[in-house]
Amino acid sequence: MLSDQGLVTNLIKVAPDYYELTFRPPGILKAVPGQFLHLAVTGSHDPLLRRPLSIFDLLEGGKKCRLLFKKSGRGTALLSKFQAGEPLDYIGPLGNGFTIYPGSPWELLVAGGIGVAPLHYLARVLTESGIKIVFLLGAANRKQLLARSSLSSLGVEPLLATDDGSAGYRGTVGELLVDYLEKNPAPDRLYCCGPPSMIEQVINIAARWKIPVQASHEERMACGIGACMGCAFHHPEEDTNPTDYHYYRRLCREGPVISYRHRR
């Protein structure tokens, strides 16, 4: 793990407020799906902090990296202004990624909104290992269903859900998941990423079918490497007292992917 400087090769707007940035690392970038990069969005100290973005795709044996992000504040607004040829200062890959089971015949992936980013890279790694994928993709509306063509190029055709019914199932991706599980055999596990309310809904649904979940969470981070204790996360299944030192884990180190086994 080191701080490195890549070279931006492309930045495109993929939907209103959503961008895809492609860069070349200085060498070979090796990362587990679910890991993130901590990006400097400016050379100055305003904004002061880096921005953590999970890896959306890693190509050409780690010589090309794609990031997908939503413009949602000052940092991502600055990131959306990057141009081809500019350097990109990053730390990483960081964090605990998804656990992959190489012998598994198939896997279920559930993404909400921008949460498709780490699951897209997971889908690439899984399909390249010959594992079949069922991908549920939800968003507010058709325009915000991201990465569909890229998933398609991996041979993954996601089942869709939109809140407004403009594409696929009308409703949340959680509701689509219930519909799917009622009609199909349950998987050995489920991978998910999305907004906090969506992750919570998916974990609750998975608990009813006793399906273990690996969920990638988001929290405000400062250092991103485990030193500052800023990205505290309490695991609801962990049997700790609120006064225990380990009651809060660091989402940047022990996460961002957290496992749920429905033990409680």
Added chain:
Amino acid sequence: MTVPDLSVEIARIKLKNPVMPAAGCFGFGEEYAQFFDLNRLGAIVVKAVTLKPVAGNPPPRVVETPSGMLNAIGWQNPGLERFLQDKLPFLRRFQVPVIVNLAGYTVGEYGELAARLEGVDGIAGLELNISCPNVREGGLAFGASPRQAALVTAAVRRNSRLPLIVKLSPNVTDIVEVAEAVVEAGAEAIALINTLTGMAVDLERRRPLLGNITGGLSGPAIKPVALYQVWRVAQRVSVPVIGMGGIASTRDALEFILAGAEAVAVGAANFKEPLLMLKIIEGLKDYLAGEGIDRITDLTGKLACPEGPPGGPGSGGSSDGAG
């Protein structure tokens, strides 16, 4: 050409250069050791250690603000026993003075922490944290009053012969009174400033952004306040001052040294630039060489002020003299 001498001596601790991390911004060193050789630092200052393990505050614990950040970690740490067992052996590998930041909820706890660290191998000095704004008891409660601050300092002084630094809060009416009180009670150096109390609001949800409601502001946003407090305290106390608060460049470090700091600490800016402290050490060397100055100590406190500066010593901390 001779290599400029960056060494300083603070509270009987000899440092090969005047650059160290600010407590709480460097964990126990393990994470940053993945980026650079910690032997290059002047000193290592570890995160606050309490007698018992502490879970810390509910999230969110950090919020970015213009040129800065608010934090409300709340002293999450493994406690003294596990610090000694799990963290200190790693730090002993480095040939760099290790300064342990002590935090307590009662005067007795500070005293006990000091007693238990007495004679422990690998500890060069103590830094008393009486200035954390993020805990309800202890912390700032001791740093806000000269009398309380002196009580805590004296309790530690009685139980320890280790070099003793006291870290002060800017969240007081007159930081000089507190500084003088802790020096009287046995402090051998003063570190300042800790964070400034602040808050941030989520307008959409009409809630505070921090789980703890309030937090401590750090980063370049607080540098002018920190410089001012360092400048004032350095003129009034006889012991060395370690300056910190928004340092993010060599130039910032030099400004603090001119204002009277013998050494400097880098805090929140480490998060952006893990190698920043090394850059500053090299930058100080280059500056001295370029200016033909032999020793960094030749610059300490050499700020040339006009006679009777407004808001200066003796004005009781009021800045309205500038008007």
